[in-house]
Amino acid sequence: xxxxxxxxxxxxxxxxxxxxxxxxxxxxxxxxxxxxxxxxxxxxxxxxxxxxxxxxxxxxxxxxxxxxxxxxxxxxxxxxxxxxxxxxxxxxxxxxxxxxxxxxxxxxxxxxxxxxxxxxxxxxxxxxxxxxxxxxxxxxxxxxxxxxxxxxxxxxxxxxxxxxxxxxxxxxxxxxxxxxxxxxxxxxxxxxxxxxxxxxxxxxxxxxxxxxxxxxxxxxxxxxxxxxxxxxxxxxxxxxxxxxxxxxxxxxxxxxxxxxxxxxxxxxxxxxxxxxxxxxxxxxxxxxxxxxxxxxxxxxxxxxxxxxxxxxxxxxxxxxxxxxxxxxxxxxxxxxxxxxxxxxxxxxxxxxxxxxxxxxxxxxxxxxxxxxxxxxxxxxxxxxxxxxxxxxxxxxxxxxxxxxxxxxxxxxxxxxxxxxxxxxxxxxxxxxxxxxxxxxxxxxxxxxxxxxxxxxxxxxxxxxxxxxxxxxxxxxxxxxxxxxxxxxxxxxxxxxxxxxxxxxxxx
Amino acid sequence: xxxxxxxxxxxxxxxxxxxxxxxxxxxxxxxxxxxxxxxxxxxxxxxxxxxxxxxxxxxxxxxxxxxxxxxxxxxxxxxxxxxxxxxxxxxxxxxxxxxxxx
Numbered sequence: 271x272x273x274x275x276x277x278x279x280x281x282x283x284x285x286x287x288x289x290x291x292x293x294x295x296x297x298x299x300x301x302x303x304x305x306x307x308x309x310x311x312x313x314x315x316x317x318x319x320x321x322x323x324x325x326x327x328x329x330x331x332x333x334x335x336x337x338x339x340x341x342x343x344x345x346x347x348x349x350x351x352x353x354x355x356x357x358x359x360x361x362x363x364x365x366x367x368x369x370x371x372x373x374x375x376x377x378x379x380x381x382x383x384x385x386x387x388x389x390x391x392x393x394x395x396x397x398x399x400x401x402x403x404x405x406x407x408x409x410x411x412x413x414x415x416x417x418x419x420x421x422x423x424x425x426x427x428x429x430x431x432x433x434x435x436x437x438x439x440x441x442x443x444x445x446x447x448x449x450x451x452x453x454x455x456x457x458x459x460x461x462x463x464x465x466x467x468x469x470x471x472x473x474x475x476x477x478x479x480x481x482x483x484x485x486x487x488x489x490x491x492x493x494x495x496x497x498x499x500x501x502x503x504x505x506x507x508x509x510x511x512x513x514x515x516x517x518x519x520x521x522x523x524x525x526x527x528x529x530x531x532x533x534x535x536x537x538x539x540x541x542x543x544x545x546x547x548x549x550x551x552x553x554x555x556x557x558x559x560x561x562x563x564x565x566x567x568x569x570x571x572x573x574x575x576x577x578x579x580x581x582x583x584x585x586x587x588x589x590x591x592x593x594x595x596x597x598x599x600x601x602x603x604x605x606x607x608x609x610x611x612x613x614x615x616x617x618x619x620x621x622x623x624x625x626x627x628x629x630x631x632x633x634x635x636x637x638x639x640x641x642x643x644x645x646x647x648x649x650x651x652x653x654x655x656x657x658x659x660x661x662x663x664x665x666x667x668x669x670x671x672x673x674x675x676x677x678x679x680x681x682x683x684x685x686x687x688x689x690x691x692x693x694x695x696x697x698x699x700x701x702x703x704x705x706x707x708x709x710x711x712x713x714x715x716x717x718x719x720x721x722x723x724x725x726x727x728x729x730x731x732x733x734x735x736x737x738x739x740x741x742x743x744x745x746x747x748x749x750x751x752x753x754x755x756x757x758x759x760x761x762x763x764x765x766x767x768x769x770x771x772x773x774x775x776x777x
Numbered sequence: 778x779x780x781x782x783x784x785x786x787x788x789x790x791x792x793x794x795x796x797x798x799x800x801x802x803x804x805x806x807x808x809x810x811x812x813x814x815x816x817x818x819x820x821x822x823x824x825x826x827x828x829x830x831x832x833x834x835x836x837x838x839x840x841x842x843x844x845x846x847x848x849x850x851x852x853x854x855x856x857x858x859x860x861x862x863x864x865x866x867x868x869x870x871x872x873x874x875x876x877x878x879x
Binding site (some may be wrong): 416419420421427430431434437440441443444445446448449450452454455457458461462465466468469472474521522525526 | 787798811814820824828831834836837838843844854858859861866871874876878
């Protein structure tokens with residue numbers, strides 16, 4: 271019997287998968303070579319992980335350009351989606367890994383200069399950055415509920431460890447434990463949601479679910495189970511994205527984690543969770559939009575209002591930025607709500623607006639937390655008092671940070687304005703006026719928070735006269751974030767022109 | 778004695794899931810909270826198997842293996858974090874984890 275004749279080897283699309291392979295290959299190389307060789311010189315681990323993510327990002331950008339306006343397709347038997355929506359998020363994720371590698375090396379150099387002997391510049395931290403990057407990359411392109419769940423878990427498990435990675439501070443370990451317990455709790459809800467949706471439709475592929483649900487006749491209309499599944503998925507993602515009332519972990523974890531890790535969570539974690547959430551609801555459940563849109567509306571209202579109101583009463587800058595990231599998530603939900611108005615012609619605007627918002631926010635988050643990390647120094651002191659008079663000692667640095675804060679507030683000529691304008695326009699054109707007004711009001715409330723930091727930096731007397739030392743990595747991260755913020759703020763046309771090609775998802 | 782149906786399995790799974798959820802919310806020992814999360818994951822596994830049997834679809838059963846692997850990975854990370862905390866503190870209670878608040 272000749273077994274060989276029946277066997278058809280699957281075709282592997284090496285080129286389309288190359289960004290994932292680059293990330294994974296770099297990670298394995300780093301782990302293997304790092305384990306077999308003596309400790310590398312400081313900064314080289316970071317260089318390695320930054321290069322890996324950079325290569326993956328360039329490969330993803332090539333695919334993004336190649337794809338053009340061509341129809342999206344699936345890879346690996348429908349497990350991954352190859353579309354511009356996912357690839358733009360992929361590029362953002364690689365950028366977050368590159369910059370976090372640099373800020374992490376920076377923080378390690380600073381703590382080595384400090385009296386504490388235990389340096390954080392160890393191989394494992396950079397390996398975890400890459401692992402988190404792979405998880406996030408899988409999440410944003412996953413076209414299957416189980417693949418998406420595996421991506422979420424790869425990302426979350428890496429982030430739990432990274433949050434607890436500063437062994438000198440008890441706060442860091444507390445943050446790790448809180449994140450772990452609540453993250454695991456959320457994952458269980460998410461998985462139960464997947465099980466119930468699978469039970470109703472018999473499918474796990476997002477587009478397969480969409481097709482089955484669109485065909486009302488063939489569906490065994492077990493709507494109670496399906497709706498419970500959708501609700502559980504929304505709760506699970508609500509924890510991951512940090513939507514009110516599932517946000518309670520955010521301020522504690524953001525404050526306790528090392529500052530560069532906080533920036534990583536706020537940028538990469540947010541991109542991955544929001545993109546996966548939007549893809550899930552837009553691809554799998556468009557025919558049930560009338561059921562989930564009111565829930566998203568309620569979450570958006572709560573998130574916008576509670577996020578910005580609680581942000582202004584905080585006294586710790588990292589907690590402030592944590593609540594501000596909650597309130598930013600509310601804006602992204604405004605985009606998702608608009609995407610849920612399936613009947614409207616502008617529904618797809620909501621999809622691209624939410625994506626562009628989260629991409630632009632991730633740049634701001636990376637830059638802002640890098641700036642906080644520089645001001646806080648090795649002592650990790652992040653109360654608002656530490657920021658007093660920074661403008662007198664480091665004027666250029668303070669100017670850059672001010673630009674990022676203004677952008678987060680949504681001031682015109684910055685990328686933050688483009689992002690907020692996009693979601694509010696999508697809300698208005700789908701006649702979701704209540705949300706549009708609430709979003710604008712909450713932007714005004716949140717502006718007070720950014721003003722408080724700016725006033726503290728520019729108007730208060732400095733506590734210490736000595737200027738803070740800023741390394742090249744710190745300058746580079748902050749500089750690139752400021753340049754992206756200003757360039758996209760002044761010339762947003764090409765980004766907005768992408769809009770249409772971003773919204774064609776695999777269906 | 779009636780034959781158990783798919784629905785009976787789903788009800789048991791839902792009960793286990795609720796017990797796990799309540800456990801996470803009321804218990805104060807991180808280890809016990811963690812065990813409750815594992816209980817929730819296993820409740821989901823039970824539903825997956827029951828649903829796969831009902832749909833006569835093998836995918837649901839293979840998903841369970843993925844979930845088992847994820848749960849094992851969670852144990853590794855979770856216990857690692859808990860041990861790291863135990864080295865610095867004598868007791869372990871969620872009520873002591875109150876350095877971060879505001």
